[in-house]
Amino acid sequence: MEVTRKNFKETLPLISESINKADFLVIDTEFTGLINGRDVSMFDSPQEYYTTLLNGSTDFLLIQYGLCAFFWDEEEKHYKNDAYNFYLFPRGRPGPEKMFLCQSSSLDFLAAQGFDFNKLIKEGISYMTEPIESRLRENLAERQSRSNSEQESITIPVEQRSQIEDICKKVREFLDNSKSDEMEIDRCNAFIRRLLFQELGARFKNEAFVETKVLENKDRVLKVSRLTPENKGENRNLQKKEKEWEEFEEAVGFSKVARMISQSEKLVIGHNMLLDVLHTLNHFFQPLPSDYSSFKEFTHCMFPRILDTKYMCSLPPFKDKVNSSVLQHLLSTLSEPPFSLPKVECAAGRGYTCAQNKAHEAGFDAYVTGLCFLAMQAHLARMRGERGARVAQADAPPLRPFLNKLFLAKTAHQDSPYINLTGPDPTPSRDHVFHLTFPKEWQRSDINQLFSAFGQITVQFLDDTSALVALSRRDLAKTVTWVFANNNRISIMPYVKYKLLNNKHQSE
Amino acid sequence: MEVTRKNFKETLPLISESINKADFLVIDTEFTGLINGRDVSMFDSPQEYYTTLLNGSTDFLLIQYGLCAFFWDEEEKHYKNDAYNFYLFPRGRPGPEKMFLCQSSSLDFLAAQGFDFNKLIKEGISYMTEPIESRLRENLAERQSRSNSEQESITIPVEQRSQIEDICKKVREFLDNSKSDEMEIDRCNAFIRRLLFQELGARFKNEAFVETKVLENKDRVLKVSRLTPENKGENRNLQKKEKEWEEFEEAVGFSKVARMISQSEKLVIGHNMLLDVLHTLNHFFQPLPSDYSSFKEFTHCMFPRILDTKYMCSLPPFKDKVNSSVLQHLLSTLSEPPFSLPKVECAAGRGYTCAQNKAHEAGFDAYVTGLCFLAMQAHLARMRGERGARVAQADAPPLRPFLNKLFLAKTAHQDSPYINLTGPDPTPSRDHVFHLTFPKEWQRSDINQLFSAFGQITVQFLDDTSALVALSRRDLAKTVTWVFANNNRISIMPYVKYKLLNNKHQSE
Ligand SMILES: Nc1nc2c(ncn2[C@@H]2O[C@H](COP(=O)(O)OP(=O)(O)O)[C@@H](O)[C@H]2O)c(=O)[nH]1
Ligand SMILES: Nc1nc2c(ncn2[C@@H]2O[C@H](COP(=O)(O)OP(=O)(O)O)[C@@H](O)[C@H]2O)c(=O)[nH]1
Structure with a gap:
C-alpha cells in the first residue's frame, strides 16, 4: 500500500505488525541521483569503493522506500506479503531544513517510470537522523x-x-x-x-x-x-504545546520505521543493496563514518542479517544459469525451469501480486526481490534434498555463504565482488593490471594494437593520456613491463605501484 | 501562455515577435533553492554580497522563467502584454548532465503555490551555456x-x-x-x-x-x-544525422530565448532581480566570474538596460508611500490613490489580465512587476507635469536614477541598497557597527542590557559567543570602545578592524 504523510500515523501500527510477523523483510529505495564526481572504478578495493560512494552519493536524497514483509501462512503452507511504498520528503519545520543534490538524468528516469514528484513534495513523509532528533527534542522541551x-x-x-x-x-x-x-x-x-x-x-x-x-x-x-x-x-497554551509535540513526532516520521526494521533483527534482503544500506543508515540513523571498519561495524550492528540477491545469483549454483542479473531479467529467468516462482499471496490491498507490473516502484521492486530470493532458496533446498518451502533461519548453513555481504557491482568482474560485513574483505590480485600513459591523439584501438600480443584486454580510461589496462591472460602479466621498456611513446607501470604513488601524492 | 518542450519550437517565432515589438521586457524566475551555507549579512559590501551569492546560490537550478513583453497599442493608447511562462529542465543527452542542489523548504513552498514538478521534469525545456553549446556542437560535427x-x-x-x-x-x-x-x-x-x-x-x-x-x-x-x-x-544515415541536429537544437532550448532578450538591448525589468540576473547569466550565458568588477561589466554587456522595481519603490517619491515592497503588497498599494494601475490588455491566450490570480507563477509575477513599474512611472510623469502614458526611453532623465542598479535587499537598511552596474558602488560608513564577543550563556536581552545607554541597537548573531551590533544613534559610536574598555566579560572592536583581521585570517 502507498504511505504518505496523510496516512502515515494510522498505518504505523500495521507496519509494526507486518515487521513482527515476517520471516524476512525486503527493502528497495529510490534516490535523486547516483553519483557526483568520480565514480567507483573497476579495480577499486572494497574500502576505496566505500569511500568513493561516501563522498559522491550521500548528498542525494532518499525519496521512496519500499518495504515488503514476507510472512508464512501455516494453514495454506505458503508465503504472503505485506508491502508498503513510502514517499519520503524531509520538509523542515519542525524538522531540519535539508539541502540535497539531484542528478537531472535520475529525475528524468524516475519521471519516465511514473514517479509522482508532486505527491513526493506535498505528501512525502519527513525523517531525520537520531542525533538531530535528540537535539530537536531537547530544544523543544526547553523552549x-x-x-x-x-x-x-x-x-x-x-x-x-x-x-x-x-x-x-x-x-x-x-x-x-x-x-x-x-x-x-x-x-x-x-x-x-x-x-x-x-x-x-x-x-x-x-x-x-x-x-x-x-x-x-x-x-x-x-x-x-x-x-x-x-x-x-492556559488550555490553549496546553493544546499548543501538545500540537507542537505531535508535529515533532510527524517530523521524525519514517525514521521510526527504519528503527523498527533494525530492532527486529530480522533478515533484511535487497537487490544490489549497497546504496540502499548507505542511504538508510545515513538518513535515518546517523551520518556515515569516514573510517571504513567503523562503517562495517555500524552496519552490522544496525542490521545484523543482510542478504543481497544480486550477490546470491552471482555465485554457484545460480551463476551459470543467470544471464543477466538485472532484477526484471532475473525474475524472468527464475520463472522458468530449472527454477520456479513460489506462490505468494496477499491480503487485499496490503501487498502485491505478480500480475501487477509496477517495475521501479520501490515497494514493487522489493516484492519482486523477495520472489527471486524465495525461488533461489527453494532451488538450494531441492538440491539439498529438503522439501520445506519455508525459509530456514538466516544463520543456518544454506544461506550462510550469502549472508552479510554487500555486492559491489562495478568491481565484481575484477574479483572484488563484495564488502564482507563480518570478516575480512576479498583482496584480489592486481598483478595483471597496469597503468598506461599514452599520446593524446591515441584512440582505444591504438591501445588494443599495443597489447595485441597479450590477448584480450580491459581498458578503463582515466583521462585522455592515461588508462588502466587489465590482461585476461594473467599468465602473461610478468612479461609486460620489459616488453614495453624501450617504447618511448608510452610509459607503463604495475597497478600496485601506481596506487602507492597516487596515495602518497594525495596525502602530501 | 505556458511553454514546455512540447510547444517550444513552434512558439519560438512568437516569442521573437513579442520581444521585437516590446517597449520593455519583464522577467521573473523560480529556483530550487535560495542559499546554501553562509547567507549574506546585513553589513556586507556589494562585493561581499556578490561573492556570497556566487558561492551559495549558483548550484541551484533555474526551473521556471517568466517573460512578459509590454508593447504599446497606438490605436487604443495603452499597453498590451504577451506573457510566457517557461518550465525549464536540462535533461542531459544530447545536452550536458546536470547536478544541482535543492532546498527542501523551497520545493515545499513552490508545491504549495501549485508548481507542477511532474510537468517540470517531463516537459521542461532544456538549456545550456554558450561555451558548452560550442563544445557539444563541435563534438557532434566531428562525430x-x-x-x-x-x-x-x-x-x-x-x-x-x-x-x-x-x-x-x-x-x-x-x-x-x-x-x-x-x-x-x-x-x-x-x-x-x-x-x-x-x-x-x-x-x-x-x-x-x-x-x-x-x-x-x-x-x-x-x-x-x-x-x-x-x-x-545512405538515406537512413542522413536522416539519422538530421535528427541528431534537431535534438541538439532542442537541447540548446531556452538559452536561445535568453540570448534574444540580450540581443534586443531592451529595458529589462524585475522585482528584487539580483538572483534572477545571476541565474540567467550563469545558466544561459557563461559561468559567473569570481572577479566582482568582471561580473559588473559582463552583466552590463549582456543586459545594457536593467531596472529593479524593488529598488525603484525604495527611493523618493515612493519610499514614504510604500509600506511593504513585497510584490503583492506593492501591487495593492499602487492600486490606490495617489497611484493608479494602468490599463493593460492582452490578446486572448497570449498574456495575463489583472483578474487572474496566479501569484508565484513566474510569468504572472513578471506581469505584475510590469504593472507596478507602469504605475510608478506614470506617477513620476504626473509629478513632472507630463501626460504621456507611454514609457520614456530607458535612458531618459525620469528613469535614469533607477537604471542599472541591482537592489540588495538584506543590506538596504544599512545604507548599501544596490550594486551599481555602471559606476562606483555605495560605500556606506560602518563606524556605528561593532564586533562583540560575549559569554556563551548570554541571551539577546543581555546584549540589549549592555548597550542600554546607547539607544536602540540592531544585533546580528555570528555564533553563540559573537555578534555584530549596530547603533541607531550614530553620534554615540565614538564613545563605545572606551565605555567598555574595562568590561572583562566582553570584548568589542570596530567593524572595520574586525573585517581587516578576518580577511587577513582567511588569506593566510
Ligand atoms: N511569544 C510568542 N512569539 C512567537 C510565537 N510564534 C512566533 N513568535 C515570534 O514571532 C516571530 C515570527 O515568527 P513566525 O510568525 O513564525 O515567522 P518567521 O519565523 O519569520 O517565518 C518569531 O521569530 C518568534 O520570535 C508565539 O507563539 N509566541
Ligand atoms: N556503430 C554504431 N554504434 C552505436 C550506435 N549507437 C550506439 N552505439 C554503440 O553502442 C554502445 C551502446 O550504446 P547505447 O545503446 O546508446 O547504450 P548506452 O550508451 O550504454 O546507454 C555505445 O557505447 C556505442 O559505442 C550507432 O548508431 N552506431
Missing part, C-alpha cells in the same frame, strides 16, 4: 518550559507604530462587538507578527489568544481567538 | 564526419557468442520471411547492443539498418529495419 513572559520586550520602532496601533484597535473592536470567536490578521511580515505577539499579548492577555496560522499556500497570518471561561488561555 | 566503419571491431567474448548468434539467426529469418519492415530486439544490455551494432552491421550491411530506440519508459531496444531500393542505407 516550552520557558514561559512566554520571559521573552524580552522590544521597543516598537517609529515606522511600525501606527500600523500596530491600527491593528490593536481592530482587535479591541472585534473583542467588544463581533459575534464570531476568531479574527485573522493578514499581510504582516515576520517582524510585525513578532511585535503583535508582544503587544496583543500584553494588552489582551485575558481576553484573546494569539497564534500563527499557516495557510495552504504557506502564507502566514495571525489568528486571534476570543477567550471565554470554557476556553481559557 | 558525424567519422564514418561508422572507422569504429574499431572488438572480439566477441565467449560468454556472449551464443546469444549474439541466436539474434543474428532471428534477424536473418526476419529479413527472409517476415512481411513487416521492422523488428525490435529487447532485453539487451549496452554491451550486447554494442556487439550487435558491429555484427549485424557487418553481416547485413545492405539488407538492414540498425539503430537504438529509446522507449517511453527509457528502456533501450535495438530496431532493425529492412532496407529496400527506396529506403537505402
